[in-house]
Amino acid sequence: MEIDNTTYSDLSLFSQEEEFSIFHKLDLTRTQGGRDQLLNYFNKPFNSLGPILETQQIISLILSKADEWPLTISNGTVMVMERFYETSIDAIPQSHNLPGAWGYKIFHAPDYSLVRYSVGHFADFARGMTQLVAMLHTPDCPPMLATLLERGRRLLDHEVIQSLAKQAPGAKLNAIQVVHYGYHIRERFKTPMQGLIEIYSRLDAWYSMAMALRKYHLVFPTFTSSDDPYMEVSALYHLLLPTPVSYDIQLDNTTNFLFLTGANMAGKSTFIRAVGVSVFLAHLGMGVPAQEMRLSLFDGILSNINVVDNISKGESYFFNEVQRIRDTLVKISDKKKWLVLIDELFKGTNVQDAMKCSTAVIKGLIKIRQSLFILSTHLYEIGDELKQYPNISFRYFETAVQDDQLEFSYQLKEGISNDRIGYLILKREKVVEMLERL
DSSP states (O other): OEEOHHHHHHTTSSOSSGGGOHHHHHOOOSSHHHHHHHHHHHHSOOSSHHHHHHHHHHHHHHHHTGGGOOOOOOHHHHHHHHHHHHSOOOOOOSSOSHHHHHHHHHHTHHHHHHHHHHHHHHHHHHHHHHHHHHHHOOTTOOHHHHHHHHHHHHHHOSHHHHHHHTSOTTOOOOHHHHHHHHHIIIIISHHHHHHHHHHHHHHHHHHHHHHHHHHTTOBOOEEOOOSSOOEEEEEEOOTTOSSOOOEEEEEOSSSOEEEEEEOTTSSHHHHHHHHHHHHHHHTTTOOBSSSEEEEOOOSEEEEESSOOOBGGGTBOHHHHHHHHHHHHHHHHTTSSOEEEEEESTTTTSOHHHHHHHHHHHHHHHTTOTTSEEEEEESOGGGHHHHTTOTTEEEEEEEEEEETTEEEEEEEEEESOOOOOOHHHHHHHTTHHHHHHTO
């Protein structure tokens, strides 16, 4: 699936502020390598059905074994292993006899201490990897995982590593054992160990996805084989909200354009982002925040939500809005299936100009039936002119006013909003009163 940096930002898939980042919300990895691998998955959503379904199967398998997952491998363990290979120490004796071991212990005491400490972590890692390979290699193991586990089994299949893995947790090794294991780990098994760390990183990323599925009660979406774009979601919600409200939505080839209206703060932007995030997660093979979701495979997601001006280039807000629409048209004219999300089109110009520009853009976009569109706007007036097009559906978020207080239901309703609450907000915040006293 194709997704550009603007869309990543618009959907808050990544953010420096962790509480506003989908990635940080779902990152339950135990190691830095696992986190890097999960980040790689986020940067490369799948564009074909096979790996999506296989990832779902892998996550399901790991979830069924989650309570048996070995906890002997931590980020600290992996860091110690990696630094062991990076740190310069005096050569470890190849002959692991008593004189050689004691000589190394006495005359190279600091290096010996480092070797002994590191060997303990290598033992924890070898033990944990041996358990994982045995636990996950089931008869119904998905091919992608089976290949990875078989590679891991081959790397572990050595007498010294197996002996190390059989050491009891926390066992105190004698000097001969420390030198013996230390020599082989450093001189003979560097490449295999690095390969095993890489394998564990991938397992850790899948484990994180499985744990997120459980923690946030996500569900796997069902993909249709339709050549036409399709999406049907029940009880969809936004992952980053502590107490989210759910929505139902259906878009297909016959009704592929959703015209969304409602007041500020009514929930339009949250809804649009919730749809985009769910489609994105579905293409990772991940669960989605909904009760049920059925969708076609999409070729990409494009958004136009947080457009900004560029002072250094002398580019206005409106100019950048136009450029984003132009880039979107270039992309979606390829006849592929795109999900296009547009929030408050043409905010950077006057109302009359915005109405004319918005109407022109919408009338052009609705000709493209191979993509799905959700567009929100404050320009309610243009809705009546668009009702003649059968592939546009109209939904709005209602705002109620009680005693000059705004009440938001955050529920999607059919039709076009008539809310005009700007002056009410000015009055409620006592801006009108302040102006009258000037």
